[in-house]
Amino acid sequence: MRRIVWSLGIALCVLSLVNIGQELYGLEEKSCTAIIVGKDASVDGSVMTTHTCDGWYDSRLFIIPGGKHEPGETVKVYKNRLNADNPNVVVEVVGEIPQVAETYTYFHIAYPFMNEHQVAIGESTFGGRPELVNPNGMFYIEELEAIALQRAKTAREAIRIMGELAEKYGYADWGECLTVVDPNEGWVFEIVGPGPLWAPDSGKPGAVWVARRVPDDEVFVSANRSRIGEIDLSKPDWYMASPNVYTLAQEMGWYDPNAGKPFRFCDVYAPKESFYNSRREWRVFDLVAPSRHFDPYARWYPFSVKPDRKLSVADLMAINRDYYEGTEFDLTKGMAAGPFGTPDRYATPSKAGANWERAISMFRCSYSFVSQSRNWLPDPIGGVLWFGLDAPHATCYMPLYCGITKVPESLQVMNRFDFSRESAWWAFDFVENWANLAFCYMIQDIKAMQQKFEGEFFAVQPAIEQAALTLYQRDPDLARTFLTNYCNDVVNRVVEAWWKFADELVAKYNDGYIWQKMKGYPDWWLQAVGYTATTRLDLYKDIRYEDENK
Amino acid sequence: MTIEQLEVFALQRAKTAREAIKIMGELAEKYGFRESCYLGEALTVTDPNEAWVFEVFGTGPLWTPESGKPGAVWAAQRVPDDHITCVPNVSRIGEIDPSDTENFMVCENYITTAVELGLYDPNAGKPFIWRNVYGDAEHMSTGSAVRLWRVFSTFAPSHDWKLEDAPNYPFSVKAEKPVSVSDVIAMLRDTYKGTPYDMTEQDPWYYNDPKLGRIKSPLATPQIDPTWRAWLGITYYRPIARYYCSYFFVSQARSWLPNDLGVLWFGLDNPENSPFIPVFVGINDVPESWKHLDRTKVDRDSSWWAFALVDDLTNQYYGYLKVQLDKVLYPFQEEIFAVQPAIEQVALELYKTDPSLARTFLTNYTSSVMIRAEKLYWGLVDKLLYELNNNRPDCGGYLYEKYLELLEKGDVECTICDEK
Numbered sequence: 001m002r003r004i005v006w007s008l009g010i011a012l013c014v015l016s017l018v019n020i021g022q023e024l025y026g027l028e029e030k031s032c033t034a035i036i037v038g039k040d041a042s043v044d045g046s047v048m049t050t051h052t053c054d055g056w057y058d059s060r061l062f063i064i065p066g067g068k069h070e071p072g073e074t075v076k077v078y079k080n081r082l083n084a085d086n087p088n089v090v091v092e093v094v095g096e097i098p099q100v101a102e103t104y105t106y107f108h109i110a111y112p113f114m115n116e117h118q119v120a121i122g123e124s125t126f127g128g129r130p131e132l133v134n135p136n137g138m139f140y141i142e143e144l145e146a147i148a149l150q151r152a153k154t155a156r157e158a159i160r161i162m163g164e165l166a167e168k169y170g171y172a173d174w175g176e177c178l179t180v181v182d183p184n185e186g187w188v189f190e191i192v193g194p195g196p197l198w199a200p201d202s203g204k205p206g207a208v209w210v211a212r213r214v215p216d217d218e219v220f221v222s223a224n225r226s227r228i229g230e231i232d233l234s235k236p237d238w239y240m241a242s243p244n245v246y247t248l249a250q251e252m253g254w255y256d257p258n259a260g261k262p263f264r265f266c267d268v269y270a271p272k273e274s275f276y277n278s279r280r281e282w283r284v285f286d287l288v289a290p291s292r293h294f295d296p297y298a299r300w301y302p303f304s305v306k307p308d309r310k311l312s313v314a315d316l317m318a319i320n321r322d323y324y325e326g327t328e329f330d331l332t333k334g335m336a337a338g339p340f341g342t343p344d345r346y347a348t349p350s351k352a353g354a355n356w357e358r359a360i361s362m363f364r365c366s367y368s369f370v371s372q373s374r375n376w377l378p379d380p381i382g383g384v385l386w387f388g389l390d391a392p393h394a395t396c397y398m399p400l401y402c403g404i405t406k407v408p409e410s411l412q413v414m415n416r417f418d419f420s421r422e423s424a425w426w427a428f429d430f431v432e433n434w435a436n437l438a439f440c441y442m443i444q445d446i447k448a449m450q451q452k453f454e455g456e457f458f459a460v461q462p463a464i465e466q467a468a469l470t471l472y473q474r475d476p477d478l479a480r481t482f483l484t485n486y487c488n489d490v491v492n493r494v495v496e497a498w499w500k501f502a503d504e505l506v507a508k509y510n511d512g513y514i515w516q517k518m519k520g521y522p523d524w525w526l527q528a529v530g531y532t533a534t535t536r537l538d539l540y541k542d543i544r545y546e547d548e549n550k
Numbered sequence: 551m552t553i554e555q556l557e558v559f560a561l562q563r564a565k566t567a568r569e570a571i572k573i574m575g576e577l578a579e580k581y582g583f584r585e586s587c588y589l590g591e592a593l594t595v596t597d598p599n600e601a602w603v604f605e606v607f608g609t610g611p612l613w614t615p616e617s618g619k620p621g622a623v624w625a626a627q628r629v630p631d632d633h634i635t636c637v638p639n640v641s642r643i644g645e646i647d648p649s650d651t652e653n654f655m656v657c658e659n660y661i662t663t664a665v666e667l668g669l670y671d672p673n674a675g676k677p678f679i680w681r682n683v684y685g686d687a688e689h690m691s692t693g694s695a696v697r698l699w700r701v702f703s704t705f706a707p708s709h710d711w712k713l714e715d716a717p718n719y720p721f722s723v724k725a726e727k728p729v730s731v732s733d734v735i736a737m738l739r740d741t742y743k744g745t746p747y748d749m750t751e752q753d754p755w756y757y758n759d760p761k762l763g764r765i766k767s768p769l770a771t772p773q774i775d776p777t778w779r780a781w782l783g784i785t786y787y788r789p790i791a792r793y794y795c796s797y798f799f800v801s802q803a804r805s806w807l808p809n810d811l812g813v814l815w816f817g818l819d820n821p822e823n824s825p826f827i828p829v830f831v832g833i834n835d836v837p838e839s840w841k842h843l844d845r846t847k848v849d850r851d852s853s854w855w856a857f858a859l860v861d862d863l864t865n866q867y868y869g870y871l872k873v874q875l876d877k878v879l880y881p882f883q884e885e886i887f888a889v890q891p892a893i894e895q896v897a898l899e900l901y902k903t904d905p906s907l908a909r910t911f912l913t914n915y916t917s918s919v920m921i922r923a924e925k926l927y928w929g930l931v932d933k934l935l936y937e938l939n940n941n942r943p944d945c946g947g948y949l950y951e952k953y954l955e956l957l958e959k960g961d962v963e964c965t966i967c968d969e970k
Contacts, residue, residue, distance in 0.1 A: 460911050463900050467892035475888070482889050489918035 030055025031224040033280055033360045034122030034179045035316060036186035036304075040217035043310045045374065047186050049179040050316050051122035052360060052368040052392055057110030058085040059367040059389060059425055061411045063404070066104040066116065066150060073099035075147065077169070082110035082142045085414050095138040095169060106149035107385065107400070111142050113369060114402050115149040118183045118383035119158055120371035124222040128175025128270035129254070132193040137170030137206050141191070144171075145178065155182040159189050159211045159240055166191060167242055170198065170206030175270045177222040183375035183382055186214040188303075190228050192269045194244075195252060208248050210265045211240040218304035219288050219311065223280035223360075226266035227303055273299060276358045279329065283360065287319055296329070313386060314458065316370040320392040323359035331359050332440070339525040342439035343393070361393040363432060367425075368392045379403065380480050381468045384461075389425045394432035394446050396453050396494050399461065401468075404484040408491045424491070427498040431505060438509050438519065445508075449501055453494055551577055552586035553606065557593065567597040571604050571626045571655050579657060582621025583608045590685055592637040598805035598812070601629040602655075603721075605643055607684045609663050623663050625656040625680055627721055634705045634729060635722035638697035641685025644721055645677055688717045693788030696747050700790065701737060705729060713747075731815060732887060734800045738821040740790045741772035747787035749774060750868070754782040768869030773820065773861070791822035793861055797854075800826065808832075808901050810909060811894060819857035823864055823875060825883050825923045828890060830897070830912040832905075837917050839924060853920065856927035863934035871937060875930070882926060886919060 032055075037048040053059070058081075077095040084091050106115035111123040123141065144162040152158035158180050175192040191209035198206055212228045214220045220227070231239045249255035249268045257263070266272075282296045288307035323331040323343035331343035336356075344363040345356035367389050374382040380403020388395030389411075400407065410424040419426055435442035464486055472479035508515055526532075551559075556574040564570035574593075583606050585591075590607040606624040613621050627643045629635050635642065646656050661678060664670035670683050681687035690698075695716035703711040706723040742748045755770035773793040779786055800815040810832025817824040829836070839853040849855050864871045893915055900908035 456910060456914075459904070459907050460900070460914075463896035463911060466899060467889075467896040470892045470895060471889065478885070478888050481885060482892065485889075485918060485922065489914065489921070492921070493914070493918075 030057075030125070030364075031276075031358075032122075032124040033224075033284075033320075034124045034177065034222045035284060035319065036122070036179045036181060036188065036214045036220040037307075037311050037316065038186055038214050038216035038218055039184065039375070041219055041307050041310055043312045045376065046313070046372040047181045047183060047374075048311070048313065048316055048370060048372055049120050049122040049181045049186060050320055050368070050370050051111065051113065051124075051179070052320055052362070053110060053123075053366045054362045054364055055366065056086065056364070056416065057082050057366045058414070059109060060085055060414045061387070061400075061407055062108040063406060064106055064108045064146075064150075065405075066102065066106070068102055069099045071101075075099050077138050077143050077147075079140055079172070082140075085416070087415075087417070094172075097138075097165070097169065100151055103150040104153070105405075106146070107402070108146065110366065112146045112149050114371055114383060114385045115152070116379055116383075116402055117153045118373035118379050118402055119149060119152050119155060120181050120373055120383070120385065121145050121149065121158070122179035122222075122369075122371075124177045124179075124224050126175045126177050126190070126222070126224055126226045126270050126272065128192040128226065129252075131252070132195050132208070132269065133172070133174055134170065134193045134196060134198050134206075135172055136199055137166075137172030137193060138200075139166050139169055139171050139207075140173045141176040141178070144191075148180075153182075155180040155185055155187045156240075158182075159187055162189065162191070163207070163209050163211075163240070163242055166207035166209060167205035170194060170200055171209075175226060177227065179220070179222065180211075181371070181373055183373040183379075185216065186220065188212050188214060188220055188222065188228060190226055190265065190270075195248060205242050205244045207242060208245055208269060209242045210245055212303065213238045214304050215306075218306050219284070220304040221281050221284040223277045223284075225272040225274070225277040225281075226270035227281075229264040229266055229303065230262050231265060276355055279324075279358060280360055283322060283324060283327075283329075284319060287322070288315075296327070313370050313372060314454070317386065317388075317392070317397050317454070319360060320368050320370065320388075321361045323361050323393065324357065329357050329359075331357055335528060338439075339521045340437070340439045340441065342436050344436055344439075361391055363391050365391045368395070370397065377465065377469070378472050378476070378479075380476065380483065381465055381472060388428070390428035391432045393443070394435060395428050396450055396498065397457075398453075398487070398490050398494055399457050400487050400491075401483040403480045404487050405480055406484055406488065408488050408495070410495050411491060421499060424495040424498075427495055427502060431498060431502050434502065434505055434509075438512075438514075441514060441519065442505060442509060445501075445505065449497070453497070457490065551581045552584050553591040553593070554586060556583075556606070560595075565597075567595040567600055567602045568655065570595050570597075571602055574604065574606070575622075575624045575626075575655070575657055578606050578622035578624055579620035579659075582613060582615060583624075588639075590641060592642065594637060595626070596801065596803055598803040598809075600631070602626045603629065603635065603637060603642055605641055605680070605685070609659075610667050620657060620659045620663070623657055623660050623684065625660060626654065628653045629722045630724070632724050633722035634701070634725045636698055636701035638694045638701075640690045640694040640698075641681035641687050642721055643680040646680055690717050691788075692786070696742070696787045697790055700740060700742060700745070700747075704737060704740075705733075731800055731802055731813075735815060735821075735826050738790060738798055738800065741822060742787060742789055743772075748772065749784055749787055749789070752784050754784055766869065768867055771865050771868035771872075773822070773865045773868065789822075791820055793820050793865060795820050798824075798826075799829075807894070807898065808905075810901065810905065810912065811897055817857070818854045820861040823861040823872075823879065824857040824927075825879060825886070827916065827919050827923055828886065828893075829916050832909045833913040833916050834909055835913055835917070837920050837924075840920055850928065853924040853927075856924050856931060859931045860927050860934060863931065863938060866938055871934060874937075875934075878926065878930060882923070 033052045035050040039045050039047045042048055074096045076093045077097060079092045079094045080089050081091050083089040104115045104117060107113055114120040144165060147165060148158035148162045151161050171191055171193050178189040180187045180189050189209065189211045191207055194206045194208065198204055210228050210231055231241060233239050233241055246263060254268045255263055279296060281301045282294050285301055285305050286294050288311060289305045291308050292305060294301060325332065331337060331345065332341035336345065343359060369388065370386040372384045380401060383402030385400045385402065386397040387400050388397045410422060413423045414425050431446065435446060468479045468483050471482050513519065556577055559577055560570035560574045563573050585608060590605060593604040595602045595604050604626040606622050609621055609623060613619060625643050625646055646654050648654060648656050664683050665672060670678060695713055698716045698719055699711055699713045702719055702723055705725045708726060749772050750770040755767050756764050757767060759765050772789050774784060797818050798821040802813040810830065812831035814829045815826040816829045817826045839851055843852045843854045864875050897908045897912050900911055
């Protein structure tokens with residue numbers, strides 16, 4: 001996740017001979033975590049990916065229908081569409097490209113995330129060398145995603161489409177990592193700009209990109225730094241890349257093939273060392289493969305690991321919700337967490353080298369998801385996107401099948417400057433904010449709600465899918481209608497329940513009480529803040545003031 | 551005890567139709583039957599295996615609880631498994647054979663009470679016909695007769711049913727084709743279209759248009775109230791579906807499924823114009839808006855009002871609006887029917903491993919259909935109000951389809967349009 005204002009980008013470009021990217025990362029106000037689980041690493045054979053969209057991004061969800069198109073039709077390409085809900089951002093059309101004969105229906109959101117063929121995409125900005133960014137390019141990452149979802153039936157197709165478009169029309173964005181999956185496999189796609197010398201008429205590729213497949217029995221994570229190291233383009237089932245992947249690095253002087261060192265994409269195009277990133281990489285791998293005893297202070301972790309046990313959707317939701325509980329980095333512990341152990345660490349002007357510990361679950365998350373793509377089911381039933389609004393730890397993940405034709409309006413109404421009960425996002429956001437009054441208590445209420453609803457959704461999922469399958473065999477459209485009604489009912493019920501829940505929390509935790517009973521503060525905290533200091537009698541001086549009116 | 555109170559106790563205490571009848575009969579005898587609506591009552595009592603008609607009457611004003619005598623007369627007759635019957639506000643049980651316990655249940659005093667009340671003379675040599683003795687069924691109203699005629703002639707069309715013979719129709723009749731839920735629903739929606747008793751086809755609705763000749767007014771409606779009937783001179787044939795209906799249902803009890811999967815196809819206001827929603831027996835709750843009703847004020851938080859208003863508004867220009875309403879109602883209903891087998895299949899699967907989860911699933915399903923129906927109908931309320939608004943820019947809903955068509959061709963003038 002990205003989008004640092006341009007003036008800053010240009011300033012960095014001017015100073016680009018020195019790699020000052022690190023300072024930029026100290027300012028991270030945004031960013032994301034994305035995970036891939038291969039089909040043999042999941043409990044049921046699903047290929048799964050995730051994304052926590054950690055910053056202010058457009059969390060309104062739209063279903064953009066596909067269709068047939070006439071020759072000569074074109075598609076507009078935008079800039080800033082991922083912030084379209086921000087009244088202060090201007091969404092611009094930056095180009096227009098030929099349309100294809102047929103497009104597919106997809107879920108549109110800041111970072112478009114799934115289409116009707118179960119192709120799903122997660123996202124994580126890694127930045128990369130600032131001098132690679134070239135504003136003459138047409139494409140920002142979210143636009144590549146949107147077009148790939150409209151045109152691709154498989155992850156490989158999606159990658160090829162995005163790579164070709166970026167090469168042809170130029171990539172204007174910072175370095176980005178996408179997790180691209182389909183019902184059979186998961187790929188990691190990483191892309192950076194073409195550098196300052198590229199122009200649309202230069203005849204050269206307008207981007208550098210590389211893709212690597214995740215082994216079916218392994219788990220991959222991206223946490224805002226490039227994760228693809230060495231590549232072997234002689235194995236097209238495992239690696240893909242733009243034709244300039246080596247040459248541009250040589251031209252820029254970042255790689256010398258004769259120096260005897262292997263070519264590592266991440267080191268060449270996006271060198272980065274920061275706990276902001278490595279800690280989350282460690283956390284995901286340590287959670288899924290504790291037997292490996294990964295060191296949390298390591299500089300580099302493998303591209304992917306085989307989990308100790310196979311993973312479920314619920315496991316990935318738990319990872320999305322993680323703030324290092326039970327580790328030395330646990331954000332609910334210590335003075336910074338306050339008396340009631342909140343994991344939230346708000347943004348603050350950064351001093352060089354300083355940052356809060358960065359967990360996977362963040363208060364500023366706009367939305368997150370866990371997707372399932374399954375090759376044994378028809379597409380409209382096989383693809384499920386478990387969608388959550390606001391911070392993962394306080395959200396409720398709601399199943400959205402990729403074959404549905406509409407979503408409730410409450411998912412499509414959103415204004416961050418106008419708190420509204422018509423908007424689902426505000427329900428989750430409000431509860432998360434309110435929880436900070438007494439986090440260690442309220443998170444228990446929140447977990448109970450999550451358990452109630454998500455537990456029900458998981459429990460009925462096989463039945464819902466069985467019903468949909470029965471209907472699908474007779475009439476695919478009827479199956480879509482059935483799933484549309486189911487998903488809309490789920491969202492409506494959850495959102496209504498969350499507003500009621502919010503009201504209950506307001507009353508329950510009013511004025512520092514719990515249902516008007518004192519909860520007090522923990523002793524360690526009272527001592528730490530000097531609670532007794534002003535009430536000790538030995539602080540008295542032996543002075544008495546007489547009443548002057550006597 | 552009133553009839554609805556007997557029903558409550560029976561439903562709380564009975565596992566079968568026969569048990570329910572026995573319970574109600576005993577309670578009515580012991581505590582006395584109190585008329586809550588109009589004299590005698592008939593109940594259709596079914597379980598997954600059989601169907602009965604239960605009828606009960608009071609024993610006259612002289613009965614007191616202290617008299618030691620039964621406070622009610624009641625009888626019940628079983629409907630043969632391959633038969634249908636109908637109870638249209640008239641007693642239906644004829645001769646009773648108390649010894650045939652497979653097909654009859656009856657109170658002991660059913661003849662003595664009639665004799666005491668002077669309703670039956672055992673020495674007159676006439677058989678005891680329950681419905682004539684207690685129900686005066688030989689003088690049944692046309693409103694009852696026409697419904698009997700419609701139901702019997704629909705499900706047993708090969709007979710030559712005559713409206714005037716209705717008092718002599720048998721208790722029940724063999725269905726000539728197996729009857730489905732949607733057949734019964736169609737019957738509850740019926741207003742006699744295509745029969746001689748369709749009130750919208752009576753002469754007063756027709757008039758001579760200078761260009762079109764004899765045409766039917768779009769105001770013609772089967773949901774016509776007594777004032778309008780009197781004014782227009784319409785002969786009344788009481789349709790099965792009525793505008794003043796509060797709620798309606800078609801129940802489905804199936805011996806091969808768990809009880810929780812029993813279905814009540816339930817709806818509010820006029821069955822002609824409202825959807826039938828599958829309410830499963832095993833559900834734990836229904837939405838708030840389906841539990842709340844105040845008829846003294848229009849309330850957007852009460853689903854009944856949505857259905858009632860759509861029905862009322864449609865009826866204002868029935869000829870024009872009913873066809874439009876059907877284009878919304880029928881696809882919605884068809885979709886519910888189409889999905890139903892899958893819902894039941896899934897519920898059954900869940901039931902095998904976790905009945906409580908099956909109930910949650912069914913509760914959510916029924917509730918989601920209710921909420922969708924209610925939202926759909928509130929949307930229709932606004933649309934119909936617009937259709938009926940006489941200041942709307944496109945000349946108003948009173949211009950029915952044919953008229954609009956002619957208007958477009960220039961065959962008639964839009965005088966209203968000129969006034970704008």
